[in-house]
Amino acid sequence: MQAQYDVVVVGAGIAGAGVAADLSRDHRVVLLEQEPQPAMHATGRSAALFSEIYGNACIRALSQASRGFFLDRDEEPAFVTPRGCIHIARQDELAGIEALASEPSVAPFVTALNGDEVRALVPVLFPGVVVAALSENHSYDLDVDAIHQHFLRQMRGNGGVLHCSSPVTRCMHDGRAWTVHAGDRVLRAPIVINAAGAWGDVLAKMAGAQPVGLQPKRRTAVIVDPPQGVDSAKWPAVIHIGEKFYFKPEAGKILMSPADETPVDPHDAYPDELDVAIAVDRVQQVADIAVRRVEHSWAGLRTFAPDKTPVVGYDSRVPGFFWLTGQGGYGIQTAPALSELAASLVRRRGIPDALAAAGVTQAELAPARFQAPGGASSQPETSYEPINGQASR
Ligand SMILES: Cc1cc2nc3c(=O)[nH]c(=O)nc-3n(C[C@H](O)[C@H](O)[C@H](O)COP(=O)(O)OP(=O)(O)OC[C@H]3O[C@@H](n4cnc5c(N)ncnc54)[C@H](O)[C@@H]3O)c2cc1C
Known part of the structure; x- marks a missing residue:
């Protein structure tokens, strides 16, 4: 029996957890992670620094827009x-x-x-x-763990589900929705979010999308x-x-x-x-x-990504395939603003006003900036070799 969702998010690092938390407010969300625990890759290994002058102008705008989220918390532990x-x-x-x-x-x-x-x-x-x-x-x-756990708690509180030890190995669209194979689970949803970090292009190829050169x-x-x-x-x-x-x-x-x-x-x-x-x-x-x-x-x-700006937005050729990748060395400090931005684009509401006022545009984030115009999407690849819990710190 296939479990039905509105959104399947692949990858439970900070990117996947952040967007899942936001979307779970009004979507049935499932978050899939190949490892036995979330945050075992980039998210669990960062230097945990917030520097709002780091990166290019887009990254700085996202970091500066995230500062309020980090500071406004009135619970312990502080972010x-x-x-x-x-x-x-x-x-x-x-x-x-x-x-x-x-x-x-x-x-x-x-x-x-x-x-x-x-x-x-x-x-x-x-x-x-x-x-x-x-x-x-x-x-x-x-406090990366506190921020990540906050997103996961928010998602669960809204009815979202996290499945670990669930590597996505097949991702097929039949013209209406995605069928996603993850370990021994089969899930259906109209939207798949690619928050697979270093594996972003691998997942894209699996879904038949053109890689962006991550x-x-x-x-x-x-x-x-x-x-x-x-x-x-x-x-x-x-x-x-x-x-x-x-x-x-x-x-x-x-x-x-x-x-x-x-x-x-x-x-x-x-x-x-x-x-x-x-x-x-x-x-x-x-x-x-x-x-x-x-x-x-x-x-x-x-x-x-080749221009060191994140890749965020729907794929222009593969229906319901949404990119949230390429956070580089700034994925924790930009997570609050980037999660809100990604969730807004998933809902097709455009760039949130504050970020638009700071000069962030949909075009500079869109995956299409790296994909050959008019080129066909590729045949889905089905040879993904999951890590299967081999990762360690
Ligand atoms: C040494 C170091 C220092 C850093 N310092 C900072 C810093 O000071 N400040 C800052 O803001 N950022 C820093 N960063 C960057 C930051 O850690 C990353 O930008 C951020 O963690 C990326 O998050 P992510 O969720 O995209 O990726 P990840 O945390 O890697 O999450 C992606 C997840 O997707 C899962 N996945 C992949 N493929 C599949 C599949 N097929 N099925 C299921 N799951 C899958 C992976 O297992 C992984 O858990 C640093 C990074 C490093 C390595």
Whole structure:
């Protein structure tokens, strides 16, 4: 017997959970996840930072529009806690600071600092090496688990259903609705939402849609002890102006990343030893942080469309196939605004007013921007090999 829904959402990371929560208010929603638990891929592996000057102008608009959601919560745990964020430069990198500060979507949100002011915030930075920074006016640590669980709770409260260990392996449209095979379940719905993260193009091909050129890129995170005798808890996140590395306090430790962007196929990512060593080396070129041992490291996939803007909207050729992919390195901090936007487009109500006023357009998000005009949709692929619960942190 086939279970009937209005919307099948594939992928229970932050993207799938967010849009499912919104749509469950007036749709029968089912959220399908291939893993035994949700958030085992990109969502569970992020650096959990909210930086509203990160990414391109569209990402900044989505992040700035999400800030209210994160701050307005009056329950525990809070979605965000204040965390400064400074973008640092050496002498030969000052042009990068000037270029960033001159952008209209950045200028109102930053304050310029000189080398002494930077070291007053992070005393372990070497004098004479870091000479300037831009300090963000509104940056935060995000409680990713609290945000993700909030969306799932909201969805369940509205009658939505989450099925884990349910890899979607077939997705067929018969002219009226989709039949979706997920593990031992068969579901019917007129709308399928592609929130499959790194697997977005894989799912699209399975449904007979033209892929949009999503590229998963591996990023590594490393946890080390803070320097002895130094209180690092209040340090801001320190990001290299050219994004070659960053470090930030993390639950009594220091999180370092080489800000790697290694293109890979979708898979359960794991850290490469060399990237771990590069993370430590790059941080140690600017800061006096001795590393006796790496306590823990992990990697995750940040998945980008070719223009680094998310892909959101109905496929123009495959009926009822809706894209919500390509969140790159910004999927948590943009989730509130992107979920609302996606749900509005699913309901065919256009871009929400506040985002439209901020300059976000349907055309810049549409999957059609990467699909050959007039080209036929492809034959559905039926060779998907699910991970089947092999993923681990
Ligand atoms: C190291 C690192 C640091 C980051 N730091 C930040 C940060 O500081 N701030 C920020 O905002 N963002 C950050 N990001 C980015 C952020 O984590 C992602 O943009 C976001 O999590 C993407 O969410 P998603 O739901 O699209 O993808 P995912 O969380 O990967 O979810 C997609 C889900 O789809 C499931 N799936 C795929 N195919 C199928 C199928 N066929 N059937 C069923 N299920 C399927 C997968 O199992 C997966 O659970 C970081 C990412 C990494 C890796």
